[in-house]
Amino acid sequence: MTFLFYIFAALALIGGIGVVVNKNPVSSAFAMILSFLGLAALFIQLDAYLVGILQILVYAGAIMVLFLFIIMLLDIEDEEGRRFGFFSTAGAIVVAGGLLLVLSGVLKRFEDGDKVLKPLKAMADAPSDVRQVGELLFTTYWFPVQIIGILLLVSTIGVVVLSKRELR
Amino acid sequence: METGLTLNHFLAISGALFAIGFAGVLIRRNIIVIFMCLELMLSAANLTLVAFSRFNTTEAGLPDYNGQVLLFFIITVAAAEVAVGLAIIVALFRARQTTDVTEIASMKN
Numbered sequence: 001m002t003f004l005f006y007i008f009a010a011l012a013l014i015g016g017i018g019v020v021v022n023k024n025p026v027s028s029a030f031a032m033i034l035s036f037l038g039l040a041a042l043f044i045q046l047d048a049y050l051v052g053i054l055q056i057l058v059y060a061g062a063i064m065v066l067f068l069f070i071i072m073l074l075d076i077e078d079e080e081g082r083r084f085g086f087f088s089t090a091g092a093i094v095v096a097g098g099l100l101l102v103l104s105g106v107l108k109r110f111e112d113g114d115k116v117l118k119p120l121k122a123m124a125d126a127p128s129d130v131r132q133v134g135e136l137l138f139t140t141y142w143f144p145v146q147i148i149g150i151l152l153l154v155s156t157i158g159v160v161v162l163s164k165r166e167l168r
Numbered sequence: 169m170e171t172g173l174t175l176n177h178f179l180a181i182s183g184a185l186f187a188i189g190f191a192g193v194l195i196r197r198n199i200i201v202i203f204m205c206l207e208l209m210l211s212a213a214n215l216t217l218v219a220f221s222r223f224n225t226t227e228a229g230l231p232d233y234n235g236q237v238l239l240f241f242i243i244t245v246a247a248a249e250v251a252v253g254l255a256i257i258v259a260l261f262r263a264r265q266t267t268d269v270t271e272i273a274s275m276k277n
Contacts, residue, residue, distance in 0.1 A: 001173070002172050002173055005173055005177065009177075009181045012181065012185060013181070013184055013185060013188065016184075016185050016188040016189065016192075016208055017188055019188075019189075019192060019201065019204055019205060019208060020188060020191060020192035020195060020196065020201075020205065025198055025200055025201055028201050028204060029204065032204050032207070032208065035185075035208065035211075036211065039185075039211055039214070039215060042178065042181070042215060042218075043214075043215070043218050046178070046218050046219060046221075046222040046231075047222055047231060048218045048221065048222065048231070048236055048239075050236065051214075051218055051236050051239050051240070054240070054243055055211070055214070055243070058243050058246075058247055059207070059211065059243070059246075062247060063207065063246065063247060063250050066250055066251070066254060067200065067203075067204060067250070067254070070200065070254045070257065070258060071200055073258070074200075074257075074258065074261050074267065076198065076200065076267055085195075085197075088194055088195055089195050091194060092190075092191040092192075092194035092195045093191065095190065095191070095194065096187040096188070096190050096191040096194075097187075099183075099186070099187050099190065100183060100184065100187050103180075103183040103187075104180070104183075107176050107179055107180060107183075110175075110176065110179075112175060112223070113174060113175050113176035113179065114174050114175070114176065115174060115175045115223045116172070116173065116174055117173040117174065117175075117222070117223070120225065120229055120230065120231070121229065122228055122229030122230050123229075123230060123231075126228065126230055129231070129233065129236065132230070132233045133233050133236050133237055133240065136233055136234065136237045137237060137240065140234075140237075141237055144241060148241060148244050148245070151244070151245065151248055152244065152247075152248055155248035155249075155251055155252050156251070158252050158255070159251050159252055159255040162252070162255040162256060162258075162259050163255050163258060163259065
């Protein structure tokens, strides 16, 4: 269990680093898929089966295919040998490192952070998480679901308008 | 089966992934890769939600499924965002023939 966690966490992090350092956008996209697969495995390790599958279906499946499609449609070449800007790289490392430093300080003081991952015995008898999440979606959260539906409709119309009109 | 994994393990991975995505947004110049790094940051936040949902068990001894519902919404919004964002990038590319953010500086000055 524990070594699986480290393997998949490393997969997610290496994929993430791959997105940033790869010069070729197509390689970046594939590294991103790798990162999402590691992340989905972590979700499943946390007993969130529905969300893990959704992560693979929606992110690794739909979203990354859309990215690859656009990258290949626009026929973007590598950033031909150009180094990343010195200042932006240094600044990014400083800012991201500072963020990590602050975060590690917060995690160190976080009392509930030492909770150990124990198997949940109640989950064996309870309905599956698909059913639980579905019931919440259609009872407690019925209104946000409607809003999300409208959001999807609006974004669909927006995409059609954006890609149809000649921008000038 | 007892594991040595704690909530902090998952939160640390999530934070590291978020920091990587953030650094990517600052470093990269290709707007599509910047957009991918934004998606990476969103997924890192997702991991935090799932971890809290799993460790914050209800009285029945089940994970708190409210967190997973929120994650469902985040995934939906991310999908909508990607569709619109990529449409904007395609429109931008048609107008400028570039995806390099340093060359798209008409709003500067």
